[in-house]
Amino acid sequence: MDLQVRIARLESLEAIRQLKHRYLNACDLKEVETIRDCFAEGEVDIDYGPLGRFQHRDGFIELYQRLACQLRVIDSHHGANPEIELLDDDHARGRWALSYFNLDAQTGVTRRLGVIYDDRYQCIDGQWKITASRSRILAEVLGRHQP
Amino acid sequence: MDLQVRIARLESLEAIRQLKHRYLNACDLKEVETIRDCFAEGEVDIDYGPLGRFQHRDGFIELYQRLACQLRVIDSHHGANPEIELLDDDHARGRWALSYFNLDAQTGVTRRLGVIYDDRYQCIDGQWKITASRSRILAEVLGRHQP
Amino acid sequence: MDLQVRIARLESLEAIRQLKHRYLNACDLKEVETIRDCFAEGEVDIDYGPLGRFQHRDGFIELYQRLACQLRVIDSHHGANPEIELLDDDHARGRWALSYFNLDAQTGVTRRLGVIYDDRYQCIDGQWKITASRSRILAEVLGRHQP
Numbered sequence: 001m002d003l004q005v006r007i008a009r010l011e012s013l014e015a016i017r018q019l020k021h022r023y024l025n026a027c028d029l030k031e032v033e034t035i036r037d038c039f040a041e042g043e044v045d046i047d048y049g050p051l052g053r054f055q056h057r058d059g060f061i062e063l064y065q066r067l068a069c070q071l072r073v074i075d076s077h078h079g080a081n082p083e084i085e086l087l088d089d090d091h092a093r094g095r096w097a098l099s100y101f102n103l104d105a106q107t108g109v110t111r112r113l114g115v116i117y118d119d120r121y122q123c124i125d126g127q128w129k130i131t132a133s134r135s136r137i138l139a140e141v142l143g144r145h146q147p
Numbered sequence: 148m149d150l151q152v153r154i155a156r157l158e159s160l161e162a163i164r165q166l167k168h169r170y171l172n173a174c175d176l177k178e179v180e181t182i183r184d185c186f187a188e189g190e191v192d193i194d195y196g197p198l199g200r201f202q203h204r205d206g207f208i209e210l211y212q213r214l215a216c217q218l219r220v221i222d223s224h225h226g227a228n229p230e231i232e233l234l235d236d237d238h239a240r241g242r243w244a245l246s247y248f249n250l251d252a253q254t255g256v257t258r259r260l261g262v263i264y265d266d267r268y269q270c271i272d273g274q275w276k277i278t279a280s281r282s283r284i285l286a287e288v289l290g291r292h293q294p
Numbered sequence: 295m296d297l298q299v300r301i302a303r304l305e306s307l308e309a310i311r312q313l314k315h316r317y318l319n320a321c322d323l324k325e326v327e328t329i330r331d332c333f334a335e336g337e338v339d340i341d342y343g344p345l346g347r348f349q350h351r352d353g354f355i356e357l358y359q360r361l362a363c364q365l366r367v368i369d370s371h372h373g374a375n376p377e378i379e380l381l382d383d384d385h386a387r388g389r390w391a392l393s394y395f396n397l398d399a400q401t402g403v404t405r406r407l408g409v410i411y412d413d414r415y416q417c418i419d420g421q422w423k424i425t426a427s428r429s430r431i432l433a434e435v436l437g438r439h440q441p
Contacts, residue, residue, distance in 0.1 A: 006154050007300050013161060014307060021375035025391055028408065028432055074433045076408035078374035078393050080225035080246075081168035097172055099225050099246065099374075099393065101408065103433050110435055114175065114223035114248065138175055139221045139250050141257055141292045145435045153301050160308060227372035227393075228315035244319055246372050246393065261322065261370035261395065285322055286368045286397050288404055288439045 009086060015128045016084050016092055016121050023130065024077040024098075030069055036061050040122060040129040047134040076101040090123040098135070103145060114139035156233060162275045163231050163239055163268050170277065171224040171245075177216055183208050187269060187276040194281040223248040237270040245282070250292060261286035303380055309422045310378050310386055310415050317424065318371040318392075324363055330355050334416060334423040341428040370395040384417040392429070397439060408433035 019038055026034035039046070039057035046054040051067075054060040068075060081097040098115035120132035166185055173181035186193070186204035193201040198214075201207040215222060228244040245262035267279035313332055320328035333340070333351035340348040345361075348354040362369060375391040392409035414426035 003150055003154060003297055006158065007297060007304070010154070010157050010161065010304050011300065014304065018377055021377050024375045025377060025389060025410070028391065029410065074408070076391065076393065076433055078225075078372075078391050078408075080227065080374065081171045083165055083168050083172060095172060097175065097223070097225050099223065099248075101393075101406070101433065101435075103435055112248070114221070114225075116172070116176065139223055139248065141248075141250055141290075143290065143293050143435075143437065146437050150297055150301060153305065157301070157304050157308065225372075227374065228318045230312055230315050230319060242319060244322065244370070244372050246370065246395075259395070261368070261372075263319070263323065286370055286395065288395075288397055288437075290437065290440050 008089070012086055012089075012092065012123070012128070013084050015123075016094060017082055019121065019128050019130065020079055020082065020094070020096065020119070024079050027064075027068070027077045028075050032061060032065060032069070035064060038130055040124060040131045044130070045120075045132040045134075046130075047132075049135060049137065072104055072106040074103040074105055092121045092128075094119040094121065108145035108147075110143040110145060112139075112141045112143070113137050155236070159233055159236075159239065159270070159275070160231050162270075163241060164229055166268065166275050166277065167226055167229065167241070167243065167266070171226050174211075174215070174224045175222050179208060179212060179216070182211060185277055187271060187278045191277070192267075192279040192281075193277075194279075196282060196284065219251055219253040221250040221252055239268040239275075241266040241268065255292035255294075257290040257292060259286075259288045259290070260284050302383070306380055306383075306386065306417070306422070307378050309417075310388060311376055313415065313422050313424065314373055314376065314388070314390065314413070318373050321358075321362070321371045322369050326355060326359060326363070329358060332424055334418060334425045338424070339414075339426040339428075340424075341426075343429060343431065366398055366400040368397040368399055386415040386422075388413045388415065402439035402441075404437040404439060406433075406435045406437070407431050 023038040036057055043055055044057055046060045078099040079096050084092055084094045086092045096117040100113040100115055102111045116136050118134045121128050122131045170185040183204055190202055191204055193207045225246040226243050231239055231241045233239045243264040247260040247262055249258040263283050265281045268275050269278045317332040330351055337349055338351055340354045372393040373390050378386055378388040380386045390411040394407040394409055396405045410430050412428045415422050416425045
C-alpha cells in the first residue's frame with residue numbers, strides 16, 4: 001500500500017476517535033450544539049435502547065435536552081476500548097465500551113452503567129460524522145451518595 | 148528515520164492498542180474465541196496474581212470460562228492510560244490501567260478494582276499478539292447494588 | 295500537506311497522549327520523579343481548583359507528596375476522551391475526562407470524581423511536556439467500602 005494511503009488511514013482513525021471523544025465530553029458538559037454536530041445531518045440510526053430510537057439527530061437532541069439539561073443531572077460519559085475498523089475511505093465502524101455514571105444531585109441517587117456502543121461513521125465533506133450508534137447496557141448498578 | 152519506518156511504527160501502536168481493546172471488550176461480552184485469539188499460540192506468561200499464572204492461553208481460557216461464563220457474572224473491563232513502547236519491529240511492551248467493575252447479579256454484590264497491567268506483545272505472521280500480561284490490583288472496593 | 299508533516303503530526307498526537315497517560319499512571323503508582331518529569335521545567339500553570347494553583351512543577355510535587363504518598367491513600371486516575379489539538383509544531387492543547395477514584399484504606403471511605411482537564415502542551419528539546427493543566431470537578435460521590 002502506498003505511503004499516502006497508509007497515512008490517510010491513520011489520520012482517519014485519529015479523527016474518528018476524536019469525534020467520539022468530543023461527543024462524550026460534550027454530553028457531560030451539556031454542549032448541545034457540539035453534540036448535534038457530531039452526527040450526520042441527514043438520515044441516521046441512533047438506537048439507544050430504552051431511551052429511544054431516532055432517524056434524525058434533532059429528535060435525539062430534543063430528548064437529550066429534556067433528560068440531561070437540568071442542574072440535578074450530573075453525568076460522566078467515559079469512553080474506553082475503541083475498536084475502529086475502516087471499511088473504505090469514507091466509511092468505518094466502531095465498537096466502544098462506555099463507563100456511564102449519573103448522580104442525581106437532588107436525591108443523591110447514583111446509577112452506574114457498563115455500556116457497549118456499536119457505531120457507524122461516514123466522512124462527509126471531509127468531516128467524520130456518526131451515522132449510526134447502537135448502545136446496549138451490559139451492567140446497571142444503583143447506589144447513593146453518602147456524605 | 149525514513150517515512151516508511153515511521154508509518155510502520157504508528158501502525159504498530161494502533162494495532163497493539165486495538166488488540167488490547169478487543170481483548171477487554173471480549174472479556175465483557177464473553178466472546179471466548181476472541182479472547183483466546185488475542186494471545187500468542189505458543190508459550191505465554193499470563194500472571195493474573197490471585198487468579199493464577201498460565202504458560203499457555205488455553206489454561207487461562209479454561210479459568211475464564213469457569214469464572215466468567217455464568218449469567219450472574221456481569222463484568223466491565225475498561226482500559227485506560229496505555230503507554231506502549233516499541234522495542235523493535237516485532238516486539239513491544241505496554242503499561243495500562245484497568246477499571247474493573249463486577250456485579251454479581253444474584254447477590255447484588257459489586258467489586259471495583261483499580262488494576263495495572265504490564266504486557267508484552269509480539270507480531271507473529273503479521274498479527275500482534277499478547278505474549279505476556281501481568282496484572283496487579285492497586286485498589287479494591289466492595290459495595291452493593293441498592294435498587 | 296507533505297507526507298513528512300502529516301507523519302510528524304500523527305507522532306505528536308501519540309506523544310502527547312502517552313505523556314498524559316504516563317502522568318496518570320505515575321499518579322496511581324506514586325512515581326514522584328515521573329510525575330515531575332511530565333511537566334515543563336520552567337513556568338507552568340497547574341490549576342487544580344480546590345487543591346491549589348502552581349506556577350512551578352515543584353510546588354505541585356510537594357503537595358502531591360504530602361497528599362498522596364501515604365499508605366492509606368489508594369488512587370485511580372483513569373483518563374478518557376482525549377481531544378488533542380495541535381496549534382503549531384511545538385504547541386498543543388487538550389481536553390480530557392478523568393475518572394478519579396480514591397479509597398482511604400484506613401476508614402474505607404471512597405470518593406469518586408468526574409473531572410474535566412484543559413491542558414496545554416509544549417515540545418521542548420524534542421520532548422512534549424505539560425505546560426498548563428486546569429481541572430474542574432463535574433461530579434463528586436462519596437461512598438464506603440462494604441466488606
